[in-house]
Amino acid sequence: MSFYQSPKKMSAFDAKFEAQKIAFAPVSFQVARCLSQFGILTKIDGAGDEGISLIQLIQHVELSEYAIHVLLDMGLSMGIFWCKDDRYRLDKTGYFLLHDDMASKNLNFIHYVCYQGLFDLDDSLKQGKAIGLKHFGDWDTIYPGLSQLPEQTKKSWFEFDHYYSDHAFDSLLPLIFKSDPAHIIDVGGNTGKWAFACTRYNKNVNVTIMDLPGQLAVAMKNAQACLVADRVHPFETDLLDNNKPFYQGGDLYWMSQFLDCFSKQQIITILQRTVAAMKPDSELCILETYWDRQPHEAGAYCVNATSLYFTAIANGNSRMYHSKDMLKMINEAGLYVDEDIDNIGLGHTLLRCKLKPMN
Ligand SMILES: C[S@@+](CC[C@H](N)C(=O)[O-])C[C@H]1O[C@@H](n2cnc3c(N)ncnc32)[C@H](O)[C@@H]1O
Known part of the structure; x- marks a missing residue:
């Protein structure tokens, strides 16, 4: 890991600006979301190098001049656009807000799943409970409530996870x-995406999904639709x-x-139960994103931020772990890591574990 190990090279003046950005971060977040939701980003992007004026935007966006103007002004301060001769043009950050899938999935997840609940982060931290979850049920x-979440919240949760x-x-x-399992x-296994990927890839494999009843009902409906209910x-x-x-x-x-x-204690128990269920030649494959294994600082930022979703909304006691913590728990449960592969997909690590030989 090449980041977080030395102080940032930044003047005090710039650092003070960074501190103000943090203080106003919820404002920037909501402004970015509204610029996207009301189609202003798309309109400005479409105007290309020529740019577009406020007067022209008013003709295309169903908001008042006042509403468009406050969004545009803050968008300038956030570096989403630049403006010369009264014409707005998309800047690089605006381009990625509009076109990067990851930014849009993250943004919807934070707005629809986390935003309200994060107000209760302090109480969640103090009590070790997801106090922010009360907004939904x-x-x-x-997890028992996933299939009953409000429609847009559920959609954003699944899109983020998937x-x-x-x-x-x-x-x-x-x-x-x-290893030909x-x-x-x-x-x-949630709604069965991995199970269906496996049954598509290998015509003989059987997959059993272990999960809570709400998720299993959806998974089995999907299995019927994919014509693999005989193998899933x-x-x-x-x-x-x-x-x-x-x-x-x-x-x-x-x-x-x-x-x-x-939580760590729950993980050790689950791993010990897995060990007890494994045959001598069974394997356990663990796929996770660890913040210390991210190839770029941007990945570590997203992974660490996701931990606070667990704190305030999901359960109050889990998180995205440091790989060293996971390796320690794997060892404690009676397993050893046979293969350790980083940089899978978007910063995932695969730990392929086997039972420790008996002495
Ligand atoms: C974050 S999702 C991961 C889904 C999927 N494996 C993937 O990689 O996209 C976590 C899954 O664990 C399940 N889960 C959470 N708590 C559980 C529990 N106490 N018992 C069984 N399954 C649980 C959830 O229902 C959900 O399907």
Whole structure:
């Protein structure tokens, strides 16, 4: 990791400006969202090098002159546009806000899933509970409620989750199938995207999805639609309850973006239960984004920011981990890492684990 290990080279004047940006960050965030939602970014982008004036924008955007003008002024301050001779042109940051898929998925996730709940971050930190979740329902964690979230919130949650895992899945399939597993157990398999990728890739493999009932119902509906309900099987459980069952004897246990939903103590328990369920030659593959394994500072920023979603909205006690913490827990549970591969998809790491030999 080449970042965070020395002070930033910046004048006090610039640092003071950075501090003001943080103080006003919710304003910038909402302005960027409104510029996008009301089509102002698209209009200015379409005007190209010629640019577009406020008077012209008023004719195309269904907002008052006042509303467009306050958004434009703040957009200038945020470096989204530049303006010469009263004509606005998109600057580079504006270009990526408009055209970068990752920025739009992140922005929608923060607005529809996290924004209101983050107001309760301080109480969530003090109580070790996701106090911000109260805006959506009365659950201990967001997961039993996922399928009941308001429509736009649910859409933003799934688009955010899938955006990162989808980018990793294609390059992972050959790696996972090199050990030729006949039966994969997808722990926290959600709506079945990985299960369907596996059944498409290999015509013989069976996949069992272990998850909460709400997600399994959606996954099995999807399995019917994909015509693989004979090879994709549901296994209902709640991994926060040790009295609930754990699928025994799978060839390959798969945990993608799953362990980050649990506290350290819960992870150790889940890994120990996995160890107890594995055959001597089974594997456990863990796919996660660790902030210290990101190739660029931008990745570490997004991963660390995502931790606070877990704190205030998802469960109050989990996070995106440092890889050293995960490696320690894997070891403690009785596993060793056979392969450790970074830079999969958008900054994922695959840890391929096996049972430690018995002494
Ligand atoms: C962040 S999603 C990951 C989905 C998918 N594996 C992927 O890579 O996109 C976490 C999944 O873990 C499941 N999960 C969370 N808590 C759980 C629990 N206590 N028991 C079983 N599954 C749980 C959720 O329902 C959800 O499907």
